Amino acid sequence: MTINIILGVSLVLAAAWTVMTARLLRSVIGLALTSMILTIIMFKLNSPLAAVFELSVCAGLISAIFISCISLTQRLTDEQAAAKQKERFSKFWLLPVILVLAGVALYQVHIPLDFHLQAAPSESDVRNIIWNLRHLDMIGQIVILLAGAFGVVALFKD
């Protein structure tokens, strides 16, 4: 129970830091950290496959893409960063408060969990799930990737 609370609180703190920090690089590190904590939670919830995807794609690949993109931008000076940080805190200081209050409220509210929870199909072959059961979703994913590529060509080339 204690480790679950620590993980939950860490997840919220990392996510809040990601959106509140002024520097893009720190924000990406915060995002990667959030994904890593989420990976541990998924693993503890007996979803190793989802955990692997979260770690490799969200914490790994996406962070790498963000960092390579940030390397093309100009770095803020310390003064600019400090001013930006102050501005962000003045705008978003309520965010962590709302998060904590929402957590307390959800904890107090009785959520009926009297339905049969469906366990992740860990015994099923992942190849069967992806290529036979959800192959239409795979086509959708491929098309989204194509759209992303066309977007880069249309908006950033030349």
Added chain:
Amino acid sequence: MLSPLLLLPLLAIIILNLPIRSLTQKLSVWVGIGLSLWQIVAVVLLAMGHESADAWGKYFTLGLSCDNLTLVLLMSIGIVTLATILVGWQTIGGEKQRFGFMNLVFVAMIGMNGTVMLADLFSLYIFIEVTAVASFILIAFQRNTNALEGAFKYIILSATATVMMLLSISIILLVVGDTSFAAAGSAVKQSQGNPLVIVAIGLFICGLLIKGGVVPFHGWLPAAYSAAPAAASVLLAGIATKTSGIYALIRLTTSVFANNESVNSILLLAGTISILVGAFAAIGQSDFKKMLAYSSISQVGYIILALGCGTNLAIIGAVFHLFNHSIFKSLLFVNSAAVETQSGTTDMNKLGGLGTKMPVTNATSLIAFLSTAGVPPLAGFWSKLIIIIALWQNNLHTYATIAVLASVLTLAYLLLMQRKVFFGKVAEGLGNVKEAGWGITTAASILAAITVGVGVTFPWMFNSVLMPISSFLK
């Protein structure tokens, strides 16, 4: 015949992007025209019961489903995509840019076709996102400040909708263990009163209302429609947002969240507010495209209002108005494209007297605006009439009265638009304006002919086309 509607545009993208660009860049527009015409023919064949001719089904079992609602949407997608390609051909300069635009239209086509042929919540979400990603890029296509701002607004609100829908799907998966419409529908019916299920339904509906640009989630829509290139506006306003927001809402409220009184009350309220806010905001606009965008919000309100009424007749009216709106709104955006390309502006205060210079655009705009306002015997009149009768029969007299009065507002702002742009003296500097090119006028003529044709043949259509639509209602 269903799987090619997804696979052929995908195949077209792959072949057109092979390293023989000098050839494929020239062919892309023709491929697009061919695909959209083929889609229209395929829908007619499917409607006539030619499913057995599905040779592709033996090789590709994609688990797609098709009923009368699907057919109506597939037909709208085919027609509006054809109009978009014709307008794009004329308005997007440079072969390379046009090629990029066509690739995105094909992606949007896959997304929209997929959305209407699915019977699974998670797959629906994925294909709505395919359409959304193509839409972001199409809005930002011109890369100027307005375009980027419009796209950014849409991305932010669309991402909010995405989070809501994903959370809803997660809850449904947790409760039901399956995301198919059938399983989710029966589980939702059995779990009436379960707060988690109510939260899931509320989140999904809010997500779809954002995607559909319904008040109070409409903030992104005027900026996106007005900033997008003319051809992209036709696609977005005509069918893209209707498919990802409004169609999905019709499908889910009838198949998954059926007969839920709280949902119906929310939809009645959201529909009425949309009708009024859209109409009043449209009156105050001086930009042609922004006025059409607010008009779109108002017209979508009628569909949501009918959906909230919930009777079979109301749902038929909603589907019919969805089809009509996709046609006449596309036509109005085609006309705005004609005016923009020929005069160089969409500011109605700088326009005037174009009716004599652009007779085809003037005539088709007149047809579209009369249909939008619900003037008989055009298509828009019949769909609004069905919705109002359904509301009245269901003792929703106040909503029916508001719907009738809002039609007068629609007539007022569209008449104002027609007078400012097409009637009166020719505005300064517009003396040399000529009719738009054949691509735009052909698109406008096709859409106007459909608007008139559907309206004039309504007595036949009601029994032979509209009543069978209700077969998808269980």
